[in-house]
Amino acid sequence: DAKTTQPNSMESNEEEPVHLPCNHSTISGTDYIHWYRQLPSQGPEYVIHGLTSNVNNRMASLAIAEDRKSSTLILHRATLRDAAVYYCILHVMGNNNDMRFGAGTRLTVKP
């Protein structure tokens, strides 16, 4: 499986935007870029995903580099409830659909 590289941790101030980077230089043409987040003592939850074009939803935006070797998850206004570990995962859509988690980025939001 193609791997992703994320910073171990990041800090943000409340109500400010947060840009969470992810490098995936070995991404293949069929890999989708998924982002999940895990709040403390909970299971992960889906945030957003994309293939080539930038994506927006109610939770976040995903900016994908033109060569697809990196992407950035953007939280437009961080809240204290956004403090979590954010995982960037490359995933080929298929029958199996298993997700392989890397180390992720632990986001701390300061009031």
Added chain:
Amino acid sequence: GAVVSQHPSWVICKSGTSVKIECRSLDFQATTMFWYRQFPKQSLMLMATSNEGSKATYEQGVEKDKFLINHASLTLSTLTVTSAHPEDSSFYICSATGSDRVSYEQYFGPGTRLTVT
């Protein structure tokens, strides 16, 4: 919609005993379920994949005789940790995908914290 529950949310058991963890899809049919294990301050590690009515496929290094997985219905999968030992203490998380749900999203349960004394 797309809710996955786990039971129990936490359990403490004595070394040598077996523990069963249930994973249920509440509002969709889970054709495939996944079991993960997560140690403190670490990421999720995929243990096995199970399709309804089939034997589970275990990841390399995961003992299938120790971690028994049953996916007998489209809404229920169970993980039984047999002869548990303190090193099996961990956070166990299940997830599910279904043919009637969006194909890109995996729905995770809230996790079960197992402590073996």
